[in-house]
Amino acid sequence: MTMEHTVRAYDEELDALTAEVSRMGGLAEAELTDAVQAITRRNLTLAQAVISRDERLDEIESEIERRAIRLIALRQPVADDLRRTVAALKISTNLERCGDLAKNIAKRALVIAESDPITPVTRSIERMGELVASRLKDVLDAFAARDIERANAVWRRDHEIDEHYDSVFRELLTYMMADPRTINSSAHLLFVAKNLERIGDHATNIAEIIHYEVLGEHVTGRRPKLDSLER
Amino acid sequence: MTMEHTVRAYDEELDALTAEVSRMGGLAEAELTDAVQAITRRNLTLAQAVISRDERLDEIESEIERRAIRLIALRQPVADDLRRTVAALKISTNLERCGDLAKNIAKRALVIAESDPITPVTRSIERMGELVASRLKDVLDAFAARDIERANAVWRRDHEIDEHYDSVFRELLTYMMADPRTINSSAHLLFVAKNLERIGDHATNIAEIIHYEVLGEHVTGRRPKLDSLER
Numbered sequence: 521m522t523m524e525h526t527v528r529a530y531d532e533e534l535d536a537l538t539a540e541v542s543r544m545g546g547l548a549e550a551e552l553t554d555a556v557q558a559i560t561r562r563n564l565t566l567a568q569a570v571i572s573r574d575e576r577l578d579e580i581e582s583e584i585e586r587r588a589i590r591l592i593a594l595r596q597p598v599a600d601d602l603r604r605t606v607a608a609l610k611i612s613t614n615l616e617r618c619g620d621l622a623k624n625i626a627k628r629a630l631v632i633a634e635s636d637p638i639t640p641v642t643r644s645i646e647r648m649g650e651l652v653a654s655r656l657k658d659v660l661d662a663f664a665a666r667d668i669e670r671a672n673a674v675w676r677r678d679h680e681i682d683e684h685y686d687s688v689f690r691e692l693l694t695y696m697m698a699d700p701r702t703i704n705s706s707a708h709l710l711f712v713a714k715n716l717e718r719i720g721d722h723a724t725n726i727a728e729i730i731h732y733e734v735l736g737e738h739v740t741g742r743r744p745k746l747d748s749l750e751r
Numbered sequence: 752m753t754m755e756h757t758v759r760a761y762d763e764e765l766d767a768l769t770a771e772v773s774r775m776g777g778l779a780e781a782e783l784t785d786a787v788q789a790i791t792r793r794n795l796t797l798a799q800a801v802i803s804r805d806e807r808l809d810e811i812e813s814e815i816e817r818r819a820i821r822l823i824a825l826r827q828p829v830a831d832d833l834r835r836t837v838a839a840l841k842i843s844t845n846l847e848r849c850g851d852l853a854k855n856i857a858k859r860a861l862v863i864a865e866s867d868p869i870t871p872v873t874r875s876i877e878r879m880g881e882l883v884a885s886r887l888k889d890v891l892d893a894f895a896a897r898d899i900e901r902a903n904a905v906w907r908r909d910h911e912i913d914e915h916y917d918s919v920f921r922e923l924l925t926y927m928m929a930d931p932r933t934i935n936s937s938a939h940l941l942f943v944a945k946n947l948e949r950i951g952d953h954a955t956n957i958a959e960i961i962h963y964e965v966l967g968e969h970v971t972g973r974r975p976k977l978d979s980l981e982r
Contacts, residue, residue, distance in 0.1 A: 589837060592823045606820060613844065693938060697931045703924055707941060714942065 530595050537587050537608045538664075541615075544580045545660035548615045551577070551622035552656060552719060556649030558629035559712060560642050567633075570626035577619035584612040599736070607733035611663060614722040614729075618656065621715040621722075628708040635705040641691055645712060648684040652716045655681065655723040663726065668734045675727040678743060681720035688713040761826050768818050768839045769895075772846075775811045776891035779846045782808070782853035783887060783950060787880030789860035790943060791873050798864075801857035808850035815843040830967070838964035842894060845953040845960075849887065852946040852953075859939040866936040872922055876943060879915040883947045886912065886954040894961050902961040905954055909974060912951035919944040 551570055558567035588609040591597065597605055655674050662670035692706045692713070724743060731739045782801055789798035819840040822828065828836055886905050893901035923937045923944070955974060962970045 585837075589823065589833070592820065593827045593829075593833065596824045596827070598824075602820070602824065606816075689938075693934055696927060696934050696938075700928045700931070703927050703934075707920075707924060707927075707938075710938060710941065711945065 530591075530597075530601075533587070533591055533595070534597075534601060534604060537584065537591065537605065540580065540584055540587070541608045541611050542660065542664050544577060544584065544612055544615050545656075545663070547573070547577055547580070548618045548622070549653060549656055549660070551619050552649070552653050555622040555625040555629070556646065556653070556716075558626050559632065559709075560646045560649075562629070562633045562637065564630060564633055567626040567629040571623050574619050574623040577616055581612045581616040584608060603733045603736060607663075607729050610729050611726050614725050618719045618722050621719050625712050625715050628712050632705050632708050635702075638695055638702055638705060638709070641688065641695065641706070641709055644684070644688045644691060645709065645716070648681070648688060648713060648716050651684060652681055652720045652723070655720055659723045659726045659730070663730050666730070666734050668731060671727040671730040671734075675724055675731070675739060675743070678720065678724040681717055685713055685717040761822075761828075761832075764818070764822055764826070765828075765832060765835060768815065768822065768836065771811065771815050771818070772839045772842050773891065773895050775808060775815065775843055775846050776887075776894070778804070778808055778811070779849045779853070780884060780887055780891070782850050783880070783884050786853040786856040786860070787877065787884070787947075789857050790863065790940075791877045791880075793860070793864045793868065795861060795864055798857040798860040802854050805850050805854040808847055812843045812847040815839060834964045834967060838894075838960050841960050842957050845956050849950050849953050852950050856943050856946050859943055863936050863939050866933075869926055869933055869936060869940070872919065872926065872937070872940055875915070875919045875922060876940065876947070879912070879919060879944060879947050882915060883912055883951045883954070886951055890954045890957045890961070894957065897961070897965050899962060899965045902958040902965075906958040906962070906970060906974070909951065909955040912948055916944055916948040 551573060554566050555570045557563060558570060588605050591605050592602070595601075655677070658670055659674045661667065662674065689710065692710050695702045696706045728739050731737075782804060785797050786801045788794060789801060819836050822836050823833070826832075886908070889901055890905045892898065893905065920941065923941050926933045927937045959970050962968075
């Protein structure tokens with residue numbers, strides 16, 4: 521085996537790993553969008569589809585882990601390439617959690633569909649879902665293009681999702697206080713909103729991973745989070 | 752460098768990595784226990800201590816990751832040793848999440864302390880906290896001793912924590928319906944109970960990681976989870 525041959529095989533493995541992470545990202549995005557639609561349109565078929573597709577994400581995560589570890593052990597990448605391999609490993613862990621959270625939202629869609637809809641809150645959840653989905657999309661584009669500016673933009677705007685969450689939290693508590701019959705649905709919607717906020721946190725984690733991967737240094741400064749105790 | 756020397760250095764590095772994970776586990780256990788006490792005893796000083804100590808767990812996780820990746824790249828462990836190294840990496844990720852969840856419980860202790868206590872729920876949270884802490888302790892002991900039986904026992908008993916969670920969830924909803932003034936505190940206690948359940952899930956994840964590490968095969972069968980839609 522010539523030196524050139526080894527290098528080419530190595531680059532191909534690293535490219536394949538990156539492509540697999542992007543594919544996993546696409547699936548996680550679809551899970552999120554469908555889970556939010558299952559809530560807002562009270563669509564039980566969509567909810568069931570999200571729940572059953574989650575296993576696929578778990579499988580891809582295991583496959584990425586297996587490939588990344590093999591690459592590190594056999595090719596002993598250094599600097600840039602090592603950072604890219606570890607980034608793939610860590611991003612896949614974050615995407616797997618996004619899938620879990622979307623699955624949990626879909627499960628709650630099944631329960632909520634049994635009660636009367638709380639239309640204004642549903643609209644707030646829809647807007648929050650769109651915001652989180654756009655952040656996840658942006659950060660996955662940033663990963664594919666190694667675009668540090670786009671990754672940083674996601675990182676800087678994390679607090680916007682927190683603001684939406686705070687507002688949904690307060691809105692739900694108001695409904696619960698005004699009409700005890702909404703308490704059961706509202707409790708589930710509290711968790712739906714929290715799960716969306718956490719998917720947003722994972723997008724921000726991924727932005728930090730990309731920053732480190734591309735520049736070799738950690739993001740400096742605190743995450744611009746809303747750290748209100750109301751939540 | 753003689754062959755024997757290399758092997759010894761390698762074993763030492765692997766032992767040091769394992770010890771670091773155990774140390775991290777001890778810290779995560781303390782965070783959990785103190786966070787639950789901050790809630791049940793309405794102790795704000797303890798809550799603040801939990802919040803400020805969380806950063807330490809993040810640092811240890813980064814350090815374990817750095818060491819594990821270096822070990823894989825430089826020593827190219829195979830079979831048993833590779834599995835042990837990857838297990839250290841993955842367990843540290845789970846412990847870091849446990850710390851985050853404990854920190855979140857502590858933050859909610861600060862908010863809840865501003866309202867009147869709901870004593871019966873507090874007792875239920877206390878019992879649930881003790882159960883989760885004992886699972887985390889068991890699984891960390893299982894990791895240190897590579898004790899597959901003890902790890903499997905934690906895995907098999909995951910549903911007990913779910914049952915506690917379901918019962919606390921229903922209890923809280925009952926209080927909210929009976930007295931709207933408890934809604935704000937109860938909403939926070941819902942998340943406290945959920946966070947405890949999630950720490951229990953991480954203990955079960957760790958049990959699965961140990962199973963794979965020691966036996967080289969994945970746990971077969973579904974996790975004996977309560978998958979009720981009530982949650």
